[in-house]
Amino acid sequence: MSENMNNEVEPTRRDLGLEAVTSKPVVNDGPASFTTQLLGFWVTFRTMFKKVNTVSYPEVKEPTAPRFHGRHQLNRHPDGLEKCIGCELCAWACPADAIYVEGESNTEEHRMSPGERFGKVYQINYLRCIFCGLCIEACPTRALTMTNEYELADDSRSKLIFEKEDLLAPLRQGMLAPPHAMYPGMDDSNYYKGDVLGFHPSQETSSEVKHD
Amino acid sequence: MSTDVVDMITVIVDGFEISVPKGTLVIRAAEKLGIQIPRFCDHPLLDPVGACRQCLVDIEINGRAFPKPQASCTIPVEPGMIVKTQLTSPVAEKAQKGVMELLLINHPLDCPVCDKGGECPLQNQAMSTGRTESRFEGTKRTFEKPINISSQVLLDRERCVLCARCTRFSDQIAGDPFITLNERGALQQVGIYEKQPFESYFSGNVVQICPVGALTGASYRFHARPFDLVSTPSACEHCAAGCSMRTDVRRGKTLRRLAGDDTDVNEEWNCDKGRWAFKYVTAADRITQPMVRDASGELQVASWPEALAAAAAGLQDKRAAVLVGGRVTLEDAYGYSKFARVALGTNDIDFRSRITSDEERDFLASTVVDSAPSYRDIDRADSILLVGFEPEEESPIVFLRINRQVRKRSLKVTTIGTKLSIGAEKLKANFVCVAPGTEAQAVAAQELTDKSIILVGERASESAGTLSAVVALAQKSGAKLAWIPRRAGERGALNAGAIGNLLPGGRPVTDAAARVDVAAAWGVDSLPAAVGRSSSEIFAAVNTGTLDALVIGGIDPVDADKSHEAISAIKKAFVVSLEIRESAVTKLADVVLPVAAITEKSGTFVNWEGRGRNFEAAVVESLNRSDVRILTMISEKLGRSIALPTVSSAAKEFASLGKWDGAVSAFVPVAPANAPTLGATDALLTSWRRLLDAGSLQDGEENLAGTARQTVIVISPSRAQSIGVVTGDAVRVSNSHGAIVLPVLVEAGAIHDDAVWMPRNSRGSHILATLAVANGAVVTVVKD
């Protein structure tokens, strides 16, 4: 630094050939002729018959690329128990600090996921999320994945903090809304191995089901 | 540090020379050079075991190399030693990697559901020393998990790396060998002694030192990850031991507290109360807004200006007194002290909200306020005498300190008490069994030397003449004398002059020079000269109409005997209450002003040594303010400002006042009282508070309460025989105020025939509230 400051450096003069360009003054010779104008509109006209690349969103919606990074989803096991174990690894991985998780213990009376632990609070702040997908890579249970949903605009900041209810996958057929017991005779490792394929009737009446 | 000359030994670690004292372990010599050898079982405060083998290094002495890598945590340095760690020796590196691979074979690797994840030495060292891929293809050993070692500590045996830190801690430090290593080989596991629950007051430390997530605390389980937490160094508010702590807060809520590291005080330990009792801060009955009692007698939420105006109006030109409570910080106590003298113009102030005596107040002023005993005195003592003091229950870190010396060099401990405690048994103490009220004679009979130390507890004030006997014994033998109160704020409040016979800095109220000194510093013309009333005198004075108003800090009226008098006084007087939660006082107060709880404020506790333990606010978002700030606002309304708007201004002003260098007041000995005569079913009640009991600072922590000791009545075998009961039977203890029925424990040699013991404030045994007495009073003991 200091060396440069002491030794005055001559700016290099490069010949850009600017001197050689001959310039011509612009002459305004009145409105263009009709043919010239027609020629201009021809471009517009011709385009009307070309295949369009845009769609008239929001009336028409195009599917995204299959691996498009959209809104997150918290998945469920086939019997409806949540996959998220509240481990916070997604929150840890997130470069934008967009995820907030609080874990809690599953109990006999209140079981939300197989195993000992579930995510009690789960929030993603879409004002911060940059849709990088690092959280998905971090998730050890495949609880967190991304959907292709991209319509995430809203009119207030608080609405853009998605809670667990907003992120949870809907209950599909064969699923039972937690809290309820694990599949009889299975433990958490069976769930991870994919041995559980749907709920068992006894789970419906298990003491862990919320009756309301 | 001791001044003994230590031999230094020079060794070479990874090519660097270092001189360390003889006996230093290789692993620690390397640490001094900043070379980190991976380890699990090694802990500087526990005896080496070499259980995990993770710390293997190559060692060569005078050119002769050990044939195999050695555990650096078990080998002390020797002259001419050349150590090569994993950094310079491929052999050591390979050995460490091999050990790590073996450790991980049976490890479940369930980090996502493990509380230790993110701060786990096994995770970190697997990264630094392990392989990226496992070669193990067999089935891992699994155990059912977790199992409750106690209601507070959970064990996941699969995760254990068998380092024996927990078992060594329980055995060597806490003296509760409730956990052991069972079985051998791959099946080796940490277990509990059957039938005996792991009821240790120090169990939280094993959670903190377990190098993996095998031991976890039930209250913190699954609640956070280390990166969520903002950690603030803090001090413990629960007792006068003065532990340094760390408070971990997530979004304004304290999630856990850990023992801080302070070699001079708590080393690296603390007790379970300090670790886990913090939920009271977020209890539902926290007071968040000022309240004023309206014309119809209801407390109504008010604005701060309204409430302050109401407080000032009620105190203006009234004869008022101040009750501080034993849980204040030094700065707050100084605020109360100055408030009483400057704003209220009185010396009627007392921080002791418990059973007290004037003998004790004299003792504090003459003997305690300028004394500076220390934990090191315990380390150096040739014998320890405990008087009216149960270290394990009332100051657990003092207990650990004594226990270490008992273990290390069979330190002689004598305890003069009314009941043999579990703690005293652990200390192998020589138990001098006395009937309540006869402590003084037993103290006088003791032989001590000038290297001994007498630890006297706050309960010594409950038996007249005891403190006089203690002072006489200390003078006769030259032994050191230390007063160890139970509450964290008492010593600070004493130093701050929150008591009727002392001004700040230990200046006697009766000394004109001392008063001039303080008056000049405070910018007032003069200070009241008469010695103030004690807390029981204050209540009595309100009841007889000689006092009109009370300013009350954090006290519970049932902490002293004659609680009915205290309550009627609080009902009668105009009361300004500065509280964190609803209490018996706020229910009756005329103005209630919310103040900050410990995690929300900064300040200083002064522990029994007289050592300042300052701390910063852990929850900075809190809007609550320290007592001293609120007192300043009231004093401004009164037109006699104490001008201490911040904690730091109070600390600064108190420091600039300095200590009194004049004569201290002389101690006037008091004679013991005569023993009352007892009928056949009469007994003398005696009691103390257990560490884990129904104290309000432990509210909301059920897991902690689960490790509390059983609530029992203790009587001697001859009394049991005379009333016809055996251990386990229900026994009724009663007096004219009420009765308590509890199971009885008959213990030979543990209690005087004339006495009956029960915990002072445990579940089912709130004896001050029920019987209105706690020590030395006559009660009736019959079979229920």
Ligand code: SF4
């Ligand atoms: S996609 Fe990226 S930015 Fe968004 S929550 Fe996941 S990790 Fe964070």
Ligand code: SF4
């Ligand atoms: S979504 Fe996955 S990574 Fe995030 S807390 Fe749940 S289980 Fe853990």
Ligand code: SF4
């Ligand atoms: S439980 Fe923890 S501290 Fe105890 S032996 Fe196992 S790993 Fe060590």
Ligand code: SF4
């Ligand atoms: S020993 Fe005392 S100061 Fe230490 S943690 Fe326990 S209560 Fe707090």
Ligand code: FES
């Ligand atoms: S740390 Fe040395 S053997 Fe465990």
